[in-house]
Amino acid sequence: MRAPFELAGEKVTAGSHRFIQVPVAQLYTQTPVSIPVHVLHGRRSGPVLMVSAAIHGDELNGVEIIRRLLRHSALRNLRGTLLAVPVVNVFGFIHHSRYLPDRRDLNRCFPGSESGSLGARTARMFKTAVLDHATHGIDLHTGAIHRSNLPQVRANLDNPEVADLAQAFGVPVVMHSELREGSLRETADTAGVPVITYEAGEALRYDESCVRAGLRGVINVMRHLEMVRSRPRKPRQAQVARSSSWVRAENDGVFRSLVALGRYVREGECIGRISDPFGTTEQDVVAASDGILVGRNNLPLVHEGEALFHIARYEGGEDLARKVESFQNKLDNHEGAEDEPPIAP
Numbered sequence: 001m002r003a004p005f006e007l008a009g010e011k012v013t014a015g016s017h018r019f020i021q022v023p024v025a026q027l028y029t030q031t032p033v034s035i036p037v038h039v040l041h042g043r044r045s046g047p048v049l050m051v052s053a054a055i056h057g058d059e060l061n062g063v064e065i066i067r068r069l070l071r072h073s074a075l076r077n078l079r080g081t082l083l084a085v086p087v088v089n090v091f092g093f094i095h096h097s098r099y100l101p102d103r104r105d106l107n108r109c110f111p112g113s114e115s116g117s118l119g120a121r122t123a124r125m126f127k128t129a130v131l132d133h134a135t136h137g138i139d140l141h142t143g144a145i146h147r148s149n150l151p152q153v154r155a156n157l158d159n160p161e162v163a164d165l166a167q168a169f170g171v172p173v174v175m176h177s178e179l180r181e182g183s184l185r186e187t188a189d190t191a192g193v194p195v196i197t198y199e200a201g202e203a204l205r206y207d208e209s210c211v212r213a214g215l216r217g218v219i220n221v222m223r224h225l226e227m228v229r230s231r232p233r234k235p236r237q238a239q240v241a242r243s244s245s246w247v248r249a250e251n252d253g254v255f256r257s258l259v260a261l262g263r264y265v266r267e268g269e270c271i272g273r274i275s276d277p278f279g280t281t282e283q284d285v286v287a288a289s290d291g292i293l294v295g296r297n298n299l300p301l302v303h304e305g306e307a308l309f310h311i312a313r314y315e316g317g318e319d320l321a322r323k324v325e326s327f328q329n330k331l332d333n334h335e336g337a338e339d340e341p342p343i344a345p
């Protein structure tokens with residue numbers, strides 16, 4: 001019999017699923033705050049995959065991805081161990097906020113310390129209780145408030161093991177992303193644990209196709225790691241973008257986007273307009289480079305300098321845009337995972 005898995009002083013026997021509260025702090029009302037962790041410890045030994053969401057407390061699609069993941073039939077005969085953390089930044093989640101109560105970004109507080117700020121202590125607790133046990137990780141994010149991201153994987157593609165996970169996830173858009181100081185990914189990388197980030201949708205919103213793509217991606221990674229049974233499938237090689245840039249507002253006003261996420265845009269193409277709200281002026285917003293539109297501002301009210309469009313530079317972007325479209329169509333036409341009723345748009 002496989003040895004039990006230990007997390008935060010609790011034991012999980014092989015072949016069982018436990019829901020463990022990792023204590024982090026308490027509110028000033030003395031209410032204890034903990035990070036809930038699902039531990040699914042398979043009967044057969046294998047990788048320990050961490051799947052985390054809402055490290056930015058207002059990024060919700062990952063919470064739903066994990067809820068569906070835990071009900072997924074593929075997990076019935078699990079090899080290895082799944083550590084699923086639907087809400088890492090519990091403080092931010094309660095307040096609909098990306099940040100912690102001290103306005104710090106938890107994803108800039110890693111590896112943390114026992115005696116530092118609230119963010120540093122929370123990061124430290126999460127690292128010791130969860131991340132240090134993992135052999136692989138997927139961190140689920142969305143765009144910031146009022147910004148949508150096309151489903152995409154961001155990863156340090158200079159690390160071959162990370163690049164493999166990024167490809168295994170199976171979304172058409174994969175972007176190289178440098179490790180940011182203080183991020184969970186950077187700390188994991190230092191510890192030799194490959195972690196990728198999935199970005200999809202907008203903060204404070206659920207998006208059915210982003211959730212479906214994310215759930216499929218997590219299951220695909222689990223297949224790749226041989227944690228769940230897999231049908232033989234032809235290897236997929238997503239094109240990767242090594243760089244991206246934001247198109248910013250050149251003036252203040254009311255913004256209209258003329259292109260949808262996933263579109264291939266050409267340098268110099270008019271992709272949006274900014275007018276004044278009283279209808280007297282109108283300015284074109286022009287793509288600064290060729291590429292795929294991977295992020296977009298959704299709030300019509302913009303100041304000069306506001307980030308409007310995120311364009312990833314790809315060779316042969318038109319071909320990729322077609323792949324994105326067919327990926328999206330397949331997701332939209334596919335019935336919800338298992339018997340899951342879809343969230344209506």
Ligand SMILES: [Zn+2]
Nearest residue numbers: 056059141142
């Ligand atoms: Zn985020």
